[in-house]
Amino acid sequence: MARLVDITYCVGTTGVSPPFSCASRCKDFPSLDLVRTWNTGVLLSDSCGFIAVDHGTSSSSSSSSSSSSPKPPSKPAIIVAFRGTYSITNTIIDLSTVPQEYVPYPSPDDDGDSTPTTKKCANCTVHMGFLASWRSARELVLPALKTARAKHPGYPVHLVGHSLGGAVAALAALELRQSLGWTDVTVTTFGEPRIGNKHLAHYLDETFSLLSTNNNNHTTSPKETLLYRRVTHANDPVPLLPLSEWGFRAHAGEVYIAKPDLPPAPEDLRLCVGADDPECVGGPEADGWLGWVLGDLVRGEETRKSVEAWTRRLGGFPARLKLWQLFFAHRDYFWRLGLCVPGGDPVDWGRGKYGVLLGGGGGDGEL
Template identity: 35%
Template sequence: MRFDTGLAALGLSIVAVNASPIVGNVLFPPTRPRTTVSQPLYDTLTFYGRYASTYTTAPCKNPPEGTVVQGFANADPTTEMTLFRDDARKQLIMAFPGTASLQDFVTDLSAQQVPATIAGVNCPKCKVHQGVLKSWNAIQPEAQRVLDEALAAYPNYDLFLVGHSLGGALTKFAYASLKSQGYDISAAYSYGEFRTGNQAWADYVDALSGNTDDNQGPYYRVTHADDGVPQVLSPLQGYRHSRSEYWFQKGADGPATTFRCYGQEPSDCNNSQLGIGVAGINAAHIFYPGINVVGCGL
């Protein structure tokens, strides 16, 4: 999420007139207790976080050293994707930054559920967030063209998806669309992603990734402390998260306070915190380990 200093004040007026509650949480019984992550996994989560707030006009060089911009796509409403190339790791990283403008903020709040008319997706019962769907469908053709050109030029490179905030929500849509079309995605990391659809949508994404309590597939839904954004759009409004949540309990303290959480709506991780802010946006949302959306990444 790229944070505009005037956005909070503007957002307050939007929230004030919104007819339905935005922030809300329902605690579900945990399917099993959370478990700490390994040092290598902690390092991976912080590493890819450095891409999540990066874009072509970033205030500083956020990506890991040696990364180059392979391609770029943007679309109305102000949706961006940057495709990075890491030759040392032989990776292509498709990155979606988060809320950048008032238009993005309105997209965040366009929370009506509509059928999941997404390229490649065949899920008649899936209903998704109208604003995110509009953003993804606007950028999908150009983003996929840029990706296809890169994969043709670098056929042996692995593909990763990354995003933060609204970009995290777009990461989920990109994962579902591309995976359903047969793209080989090594992993997807979403940071501070809000709920984007109904139970059928969450189950569809879990089926694509193979995420269960007994198996960690390639989709990682990363949260931080009391970040309120993952809590917006309550299950009481028909929204549901997909697996699997990874929770930085205390920032960049290391693997001892970073947890894998079980079930779609674990009650012992981010859901156990009261996330307060403008539509859920607070300090924990802005400063993830590896991510500083108002400055440089760590």
């Protein structure tokens, strides 16, 4: 899934062309047929990505791979991939103080080609920039997606996104599940920021059954068959933005990559409990240092602090406040995302094809 969202960075640059060809690693997915790409513009609130249909591969065709390790068979699926942007922090800072009410589409003046929502989102607010990005993509994505689904009615839908694309994928998924009533939707995001307030986070948790409870009404450990996988990475600040001081909260479904460097191993992954597992990206110090870096600076509080106070706080900086490390952490999800160059990221050269299980419903695909 990370490789698929990596390919979205070709859209708007060198391009993705039928049947499924690009300058990056499109050849790793011979069973995919491109449905369409979209690129709504160059502004931070615009959206970019592709829709493709995976017709699946059999065990016999998988074993013929030139890779030293046979590629496992893949199941049919419809893929909707949303591209991210490394300027996401600018978007968050500029717009985070202006949340707006979240109303699941379709709105009352919509075309009516939908199933009414089964559950309203009470007291929910959403980041207006993320919602604007989904609105700009919606009129291009939904018609093509509905056509593909009608042509392949047994194919589950997989949404995948990185960074800003993860936030857009979250809002798209809520519409598909709640407004359209599609139950076979699975989501995987990488470095997804917080999309709204605690009520919206809870609404998403309920929609994708991310939280289970025991008799004491406490959240229990998550299952591996998550319908929504929010993958985070050690030292990546974006999943902690916008700040909780601004009223934003994360939702559950987190899969945490604890190893800072590439490549991670299975033992470096953690299925997190709830939205703020202290052993995951939202650890106890997270909002503290991010609040200092962003919250205090935005509010101008540094002008009221003495040089001595600044010195004390500087002494407590975690290493991940080094900006170049933050950039790498936001980019390095299983491999480097956002490099649409011939043959893919040079670091990947010499590595074999990646086994990808896209089967839906149970969330049993490999990341």
